[in-house]
Amino acid sequence: MQLKNTLAFAKEMDKADPLGKYRSEFIIPEMNGKPVIYFTGNSLGLQPRRTSNFVNEIMSDWASLGVEGHFKADKPWWDYHERLAAPLAKIVGAKTGEVTVMNTLTVNLHLLMVSFYRPEKGKFKILCEEKAFPSDQYMLKSQVRFHGFDPEEALVEVKKREGEHQWQTEDFLDAIEEHKDELALVLIGGVNYYNGQVMDMAAITRKAREHGITVGWDLAHAAGNIDLQLHDWDVDFAAWCSYKYMNSGPGNLSGVFVHERYHNRTDIPRFEGWWGTKKETRFLMKPEFEPMPNAEAWQLSNAPVISMAPYLASLTMFEEVSMKALRAKSEKLTGYLEFILKEVEREVGGNFEIITPKNARGCQLSVLLHGEGKTLFDYLMSQGVVPDWREPNVIRLAPVPFYNSFEDMFRFGEILKKGILK
CATH class of the missing domain: 3.40.640.10 (Type I PLP-dependent aspartate aminotransferase-like (Major domain))
Structure with a gap:
C-alpha cells in the first residue's frame, strides 16, 4: 500500500479498520475540548468505558x-x-x-x-x-x-x-x-x-x-x-x-x-x-x-x-478481539507513524532516529531527537500530544491498537512540524 501523509488517507485507513469501533470504548482525555493524541499506553492504558x-x-x-x-x-x-x-x-x-x-x-x-x-x-x-x-x-x-x-x-x-x-x-x-x-x-x-x-x-x-x-x-x-x-x-x-x-x-x-x-x-x-x-x-x-x-x-x-x-x-x-488482530493493527499503526516521522524530516528538517528495531518491536517507537531537547516535548504536550520523555533526548511513542487511530498519527505529524519550525 502506498502510504500518504494526508488527512484524507488517514481517515480512509480508519474507516477500513476493523478495530476502529473500539476507540469509542475508551475514555480519551481532552485538552481544549479536543481528544488528546495519547501515546503513553505503554505507561498507563486508558480507561475502558465498561470498567465502571x-x-x-x-x-x-x-x-x-x-x-x-x-x-x-x-x-x-x-x-x-x-x-x-x-x-x-x-x-x-x-x-x-x-x-x-x-x-x-x-x-x-x-x-x-x-x-x-x-x-x-x-x-x-x-x-x-x-x-x-x-x-x-x-x-x-x-x-x-x-x-x-x-x-x-x-x-x-x-x-x-x-x-x-x-x-x-x-x-x-x-x-x-x-x-x-x-x-x-x-x-x-x-x-x-x-x-x-x-x-x-x-x-x-x-x-x-x-x-x-x-x-x-x-x-x-x-x-x-x-x-x-x-x-x-x-x-x-x-x-x-x-x-x-x-x-x-x-x-x-x-x-x-x-x-x-x-x-x-x-x-x-x-x-x-x-x-x-x-x-x-x-x-x-x-x-x-x-x-x-x-x-x-x-x-x-x-x-x-x-x-x-x-x-x-x-x-x-x-x-x-484476538491478539492476532491487535498485532495486525499495531504493525500498521507503527508503520504509519514511522512513515509520518520520515515525512516530517523530509518536509521541515529535523533528525529523528528510531532506536526500536523494525523487526523486533511492538506498539512502541522510541525516537532519538538529534539536535532537539525537551522543549520540543514540552511543545507537543502543550498541543495535546501525550508522549513520554526519557533522558537524555528520547521520546517514546506508543500507539495502542485498541484506541489510537491513523488520524492520530497524521495529526501528530502536523503538530510535530510546527514544533520544529517554532
Whole structure:
C-alpha cells in the first residue's frame, strides 16, 4: 500500500479498520475540548468505558450482601480470580492452570524468586540485560544480597554493542554459554522499556534450558502488546503488570505464569498463604498447607476483587478481539507513524532516529531527537500530544491498537512540524 501523509488517507485507513469501533470504548482525555493524541499506553492504558460497570457491580453486591458476596454475588468473590485465568492464558500463550492474578508486579517477582532463584556456591549468578527497568534492578540486587552474595559478582549484565542502540540476541546466547556453570537464573525484560525492543524470548529460553538454567521473564511491556507463547517456549515463570496495554488502572494487579511442570508439587520452596491452599478444603482451616494443583498455589491472600474488576472488564475486550488482530493493527499503526516521522524530516528538517528495531518491536517507537531537547516535548504536550520523555533526548511513542487511530498519527505529524519550525 502506498502510504500518504494526508488527512484524507488517514481517515480512509480508519474507516477500513476493523478495530476502529473500539476507540469509542475508551475514555480519551481532552485538552481544549479536543481528544488528546495519547501515546503513553505503554505507561498507563486508558480507561475502558465498561470498567465502571464491573466495579459498581462489586460495590452494589458489597452494599446489599456484605460478607455473603463471597458466595452469593452473581460473580462470587471467593473464585473471582478464576474468571481472569482463561482470557489471560490466551494472551500470554499458556494453559489456563498456568496463570493467575495476584499482588503487583515487583511483589510477584520477589515471590517467584523464592521458588526459582535457588543459588548455590559456585552456581549463584543471574543473567539480565544491562540497565533493566530500575525496579527489576533493585529487586535483583536485593535478592542477591538476601542470599549472601555480592551483586557486583552475581549479576551478569548483557550490554549493547559499542555504538548500537539495540541488543543482539547472539550476545545473550554467548553470555549464557560462557557462564552456564555459574548461572542459577536468567531473568530479562521481554520488551525493553526504553528502546521498545522485543527480545528473542524463544531463543534465549531454549539456550538456557539446554543447560538446565531456570528462565523467567518480566513481561510488563509485553503482555497485551506482542505475541507470547510462554508454555511452548518452555519458560519456567513470568510476571507482568496489568495497567499498561491491558488497561486495568493505575498500579493495578499483576499476572503470573508458572509452567505446569511445577504444579502439584510439595517440594518447591514457596512463601505460602491461605488462598494457595486447595479450594475444596480451604474453609476447613487445616493447619497443613495443601497447594492448589496449578499456579494458584503461589497465591497468598483473599482475592482483591475491587482491583480485579477493572482487569476483568478489559479482558472481555481481549476476548472479543484476538491478539492476532491487535498485532495486525499495531504493525500498521507503527508503520504509519514511522512513515509520518520520515515525512516530517523530509518536509521541515529535523533528525529523528528510531532506536526500536523494525523487526523486533511492538506498539512502541522510541525516537532519538538529534539536535532537539525537551522543549520540543514540552511543545507537543502543550498541543495535546501525550508522549513520554526519557533522558537524555528520547521520546517514546506508543500507539495502542485498541484506541489510537491513523488520524492520530497524521495529526501528530502536523503538530510535530510546527514544533520544529517554532
